[in-house]
Amino acid sequence: MPRTVSDGGEDFDDDVSSRTGSSHHRTDSIQHGYKVGFPPKKGLLAEFSDAVKETFFADDPLREYKDQPRSKKLWLSLQHVFPVLDWGRHYTFGKFKGDFVAGLTIASLCIPQDIGYAKLAFLPPHIGLYSSFVPPLIYALMGSSRDIAIGPVAVVSLLLGTLLQDEIDPVKNPLEYSRLAFTATFFAGITQAMLGFFRLGFIIEFLSHAAIVGFMAGAAITIALQQLKGFLGIVHFTKKSDIISVMESVWGNVHHGWNWQTMLIGASFLAFLLATKYIAKKNKKLFWVSAIAPLTSVIISTFCVYITRADKHGVAIVKDIKQGINPPSLHLIYWSGPYLMKGFRIGVVAGMVGLTEAIAIGRTFASMKDYQIDGNKEMVALGTMNIVGSMTSCYVATGSFSRSAVNYMAGCKTAVSNVVMAIVVMLTLLLITPLFKYTPNAILASIIINAVVGLVDYESAYLIWKVDKMDFVACLGAFFGVIFASVEYGLLIAVAISLAKILLQVTRPRTALLGNLPRTFIYRNVEQYPEATKVPGVLIVRVDSAIYFTNSNYVKERILRWLRDEEEQQQEQKLSKTEFLIVELSPVTDIDTSGIHALEELLKALEKRKIQLILANPGPAVIQKLRSANFTELIGEDNIFMSVGDAVKKFAPKSAENV
């Protein structure tokens, strides 16, 4: 049916052109003079520096420095290292009010947690408190997150305890044990700072989300199980952390090891804590109820124990906490000997795990309040804080998820809330540690159980199950690794699973068969769009990944298999034979010599079968490399098109019209 159109004179369209049915009206990208574009050739140095920049400076940290006088540059550099110089200038009393309340809230949370976490790492309780004093102050100077709450955390404490205990017995050699802990803390800091300084922060992204969810849940359950010691008042408890050893230890102590007074205290306060948590979840405004509940529990239970002298009846208490602030510990770090390397190894692992948690927290809250976090800068801050910490009797500190959430909800504005918390902890250390003497261990166990419950992220696990079954298997692997073997094995499984996933991703890219959507020029995956029809005599395959040495053979063989499948079908249905094989390269962002070699082999294999190989829409890097390697000459520049449509139009003009 003829019809009239009133445009600028021509029909335009995407890849191929309007299909008006009469050729003299057709206009297409070829007629417009568009050919496969070659990006401008870069010099050797420019090419190299671009690659380095895109890899290591993807966030372009130097953009501010552009076109600035030297003094300004110096000031910017100082600000870069100490962000406090930037935000400190705009600090107001209004902000301080928010920070003050938030700081007090997280201090009330962190004091009992610190004591419990130090026990988890087999360290004396005051070292846990020390670690909530110095590191937050350093972080406040150098860190760029406004919401993170710094201090000891459960998972790192568990990991550190497990690893250190393998080397030195914390009961027999407490001094050597804490020396090794400081050594590990020092190297954890060095690891973190170096990763940031050399902009290698992306290394921590090699842990997949699924593996982390599984690992965290496993660690939470392991930590909770460890608390059964304090919760049930068991004296002779296993040193292993796997669920089977712990349960054996628990049941083995049923008749003579459980202490009912301890259990009563633990159970009633755990119920109280969980109740306040539930209330806070239901009504966000009441979050402060759950925030101050731990300290309230500590005060009440300590008072009760003191009044009733329950410690005489077998209720284990904290006993002595050393009074006074952090003594220096630089001289305690092992600078030589066999423990140097052991401390280094443990530090690297603990540092990386700590980093993963802190960066995740930083990013989450930054995106909630819409500000930018520079991951590498953040790592330098965390690393410095742990290095200084290791010299002032602290163990590995990082960002705590539960306390950061409370910090955020209590209305913190800047890192000053961490300073407030540190001052409260300092005052506690100086003045009121003797009061903790009668605090029952059971209450600390309840507080820790209550804190780690939140690490079991079953909602994420369910989401992973819905989105990708394979990922869920990975998640379960890490989870069971932690609870049935140990936290180290779980971590190892998590890393191995994550790496395997990366490697599978690059060796087994997807390919798709494309078909034409009837009455359009769109070519789409026939599996996704069942209405897409194949073009007779033409096989269109899209490769969905860069072609590198890892997958070049696979890609070649997979394409040949598509062809073989197609030919079988043609024989069965007596269709016309394939004469052209179009490889759609739009998603192929890069190619290396192995990839070019695979294309050459594909070309040869197709030539033997009298099939013409055609490439569609190669990207800038690909076309440049194909030309450098003379592949464009080998295949003929006429066989490289800007789009599948162009190619189909040239080689199967009839089917292009009759669809």
Next chain:
Amino acid sequence: MPRTVSDGGEDFDDDVSSRTGSSHHRTDSIQHGYKVGFPPKKGLLAEFSDAVKETFFADDPLREYKDQPRSKKLWLSLQHVFPVLDWGRHYTFGKFKGDFVAGLTIASLCIPQDIGYAKLAFLPPHIGLYSSFVPPLIYALMGSSRDIAIGPVAVVSLLLGTLLQDEIDPVKNPLEYSRLAFTATFFAGITQAMLGFFRLGFIIEFLSHAAIVGFMAGAAITIALQQLKGFLGIVHFTKKSDIISVMESVWGNVHHGWNWQTMLIGASFLAFLLATKYIAKKNKKLFWVSAIAPLTSVIISTFCVYITRADKHGVAIVKDIKQGINPPSLHLIYWSGPYLMKGFRIGVVAGMVGLTEAIAIGRTFASMKDYQIDGNKEMVALGTMNIVGSMTSCYVATGSFSRSAVNYMAGCKTAVSNVVMAIVVMLTLLLITPLFKYTPNAILASIIINAVVGLVDYESAYLIWKVDKMDFVACLGAFFGVIFASVEYGLLIAVAISLAKILLQVTRPRTALLGNLPRTFIYRNVEQYPEATKVPGVLIVRVDSAIYFTNSNYVKERILRWLRDEEEQQQEQKLSKTEFLIVELSPVTDIDTSGIHALEELLKALEKRKIQLILANPGPAVIQKLRSANFTELIGEDNIFMSVGDAVKKFAPKSAENV
């Protein structure tokens, strides 16, 4: 200008539709009722088995078994393990003629090479010959390559020698040394067979082409340098393999260690061998000249030494070669003790390197003659051959590149040429080994130098330089690692570089800014197509990789950086503000929970800036996962389009018309 077209009634086009300028004439994919396709929902088991199949059975080895009776299936399985049952049935005398000539030719090449390579591995010469007898016979039964020539090779011998020598001194404890060698060979075979059996063959593809080129060239030069001992007749030679130690050893022996008679023999025959190689290169028909030159040299030089009794004048000779065929060696393998683990470790490394070489050879010749090689099956064959070899006094055998090329050029048709070679080697072992007594070591050195020259693939290195500078750095790294440190370090560097490249590839995917090609509906990378123009108020970014946990944060931040750059430009040039951000997902083949989380954060960040996020052309896996995670609801299904064109048309109709 109005015009008349006479088609089926409508204009059709790719992504958006014809742009006729008057809207009532427009038809587009939306009007045709095409929406983003959802692939049919698969069951849990189907999804899982599909993923496993695509990963491990990409070549679909079971296709032949489909719809076959049981007896036929059994027969096919036997054929699968022993391809000889298949090709053996069609074997003709015509083929045998080709195989016979080729077999004789490679036998003449391999006999002197075997003796030399065994020396390189610090093993007695007859073990080299043994390794050219049993393994080729096993391969002929199980292998599927028609052109590969099996036996000891230079690089594996060097590697094995270096690794074994670190554990046991071959001069002081020759028996223990060869026992460890058999143990390593056994585990090399186990490694190869297991990788094939569990279809993990893709693991060897983690060595990048560039790293292999550098490693091979370095190994070739190291091997050639090692030959200076025999070539110059030096008695006290360094045990290290790095270039500095070797050159020191060579110069240190200038005055008293060099033997002029040895040098005369070595130099003249090396010149002869290189000349024949040159002739063969110039005239392919004369390849046999270079093929028989080594054996000819051995015969002539042995005769000369025997006549002149040059061995009395300091010309080192082979001396005794044990007569008779392979004795069993199963009882010599270390089944327990500390050497078990050492043998295992060395075997795994040697087995992988051997595999890399053999598979590369198999693939190269298969593509030249256009037949298929199943990599995993091939690995099982190579592994079995080495396991049997380790029990019959052989050391690690694999495919030799130089001999395979000669085999191919001599007209081999099947693996029978390996059988012919094995029989010739057997006859040599039984009858004529005593004749090798007077063969000068210098001639073996010349033959090995001549053989490894071909491993320095400077053409590939130049191609790598042209195609990718970073790859060239990797190539150089492996090369210098081998020649300045050791073959182990070189290998380690090669693996590390290859892995780093893979990891960078997945953490730093490319993104591109798209623009509209004027007067079409094509959207292309503005860097590649400078004529492409931006659509006012709309920013179009394409992500060129699957979005996984490794890169999800990078992708999110890179997109925000594109936006920031754009906004700066808008401020400078006072252009209209960006209102829509279209993310083109065509190349994004998959997404995981981290990726979806990153998209959610991107959505939030954009909402704060009052910019609408729009997704274009998500693939089947992506759209399914976005829906599972309820992201489609979050963004609104109206904001997901089948193409960029559709989206631009809806949100910026004016600019879509006025381009």
